[in-house]
Amino acid sequence: MKDSANEQLQGKQGDFYYTKYGFEKAHWHEHAPSPQQFQPAYLHSSEFVKNGYHCEELRDGFYWVTSGGYDAAFMVTKEGVIAIDAPPILGENMLAAIESVTDKPIVKVIYSHWHSDHIGAAAMYGPDVEIIAHEITRELLVRFPDPLRPVPTHTFTDTLLVELGGEKLELSYKGANHCPGNIFMYAPKQKALVKIDIVSPGSCTFMHCDASENISGWIEAHEQILEFDFDFLVGGHITRWGTRADVLTSLEYFQDMLAFAEEALLDMCTPNGAAIFFTTPPVDQYSVGTENWINSMVNYVTEKMLSKVTSNGQKWEERLAGVTTNTKYHAYTVVESTRTERSHKGYQKRGTGGTNYFV
Ligand SMILES: [Zn+2]
Numbered sequence: 001m002k003d004s005a006n007e008q009l010q011g012k013q014g015d016f017y018y019t020k021y022g023f024e025k026a027h028w029h030e031h032a033p034s035p036q037q038f039q040p041a042y043l044h045s046s047e048f049v050k051n052g053y054h055c056e057e058l059r060d061g062f063y064w065v066t067s068g069g070y071d072a073a074f075m076v077t078k079e080g081v082i083a084i085d086a087p088p089i090l091g092e093n094m095l096a097a098i099e100s101v102t103d104k105p106i107v108k109v110i111y112s113h114w115h116s117d118h119i120g121a122a123a124m125y126g127p128d129v130e131i132i133a134h135e136i137t138r139e140l141l142v143r144f145p146d147p148l149r150p151v152p153t154h155t156f157t158d159t160l161l162v163e164l165g166g167e168k169l170e171l172s173y174k175g176a177n178h179c180p181g182n183i184f185m186y187a188p189k190q191k192a193l194v195k196i197d198i199v200s201p202g203s204c205t206f207m208h209c210d211a212s213e214n215i216s217g218w219i220e221a222h223e224q225i226l227e228f229d230f231d232f233l234v235g236g237h238i239t240r241w242g243t244r245a246d247v248l249t250s251l252e253y254f255q256d257m258l259a260f261a262e263e264a265l266l267d268m269c270t271p272n273g274a275a276i277f278f279t280t281p282p283v284d285q286y287s288v289g290t291e292n293w294i295n296s297m298v299n300y301v302t303e304k305m306l307s308k309v310t311s312n313g314q315k316w317e318e319r320l321a322g323v324t325t326n327t328k329y330h331a332y333t334v335v336e337s338t339r340t341e342r343s344h345k346g347y348q349k350r351g352t353g354g355t356n357y358f359v
Helices: 004-009 046-051 093-099 135-143 207-211 215-226 244-268 271-279 283-307 323-341
Strands: 054-059 062-066 071-077 080-084 106-110 130-134 154-156 159-164 167-172 184-187 192-194 232-234
Touching (some): 046 054, 062 093, 062 232, 071 093, 071 232, 106 159, 130 135, 207 215, 207 323, 215 244, 215 323, 244 283, 244 323, 271 283, 283 323
Parallel strands (some): 080 106, 106 130
Antiparallel strands (some): 054 062, 062 071, 184 192
8 A cells, every 4th residue: 555655756756746846856876975984884784774773882871872864862870861852763762772771760851952853752751750951942842832742840041960870961052053942961971962953973964954043053053062072972863973073074064165155145145246137037027036046146155065175185075975965955044044144244325336245
């Protein structure tokens, strides 16, 4: 029996939902394969295929759990377990991973941020656990209730030290980035840092800067990660945990993109630069001009990124997974956020006077 997605796809191009005004289908043979560093050995182990998850002790009772797409973490202490996040795609495999290394109960749960793709299975921890999160996360979960994401029982605004069984976990908040309320979680003894949805080690991360809200804050968060003395970064995605080198590489990729976005905006957001997109279509077709204007900037950034020889002599597609598919989505988000979050360096003067990018 076909599932509904397959029924939807029938007659639409076989394995792709084609529509005239939508996106083109991507063809795998036209894209760079993921670099080897993005394919850790566990992905090919029979245990991973059978169980659907992989669990690894990073250091001294600090564990990393991954579905191969989403990851989370937990700390085993003498007095019980501190669980960090509950991605639905891991679901009860998170419990199985914990039970595979300890018979201690889970007593504390920490939410990295309010997004259901990372904490949407939290109800499985039961009603007796203490749930710790940022105050903004609590506000959002009260405002948009979800029985699978119980409201935190304990919140903080700037910093909070979580202690259990002689182990320490330092929580801190440095402002909105991926979303408001997204916190840093640092285990100083193990030198393990959990910071979700900023860096996806080994890849250029998911579309649109990992579907983030505040792109200035999201790029700044790379630098904030580097302020920690860590050996292990749990980033929430995709196939592996990361190192400082991964964070530096991701930061370099997005700094390159910011620079090219600035070039595109300076060229195509001046009165003359923007005008060419809006003079040809009739006035009742302004949205066609808008699409061509925005996408021209995005295409400029994408081409510059994909053709650039980077600081180590390699192209981006050789250094990070997902570059040839995802760069255009990141470019859209970085161009748009630069237009909305950063200085326009001027504004319309009376009459016809304008200045560098004013749109
Ligand atoms: Zn998220």
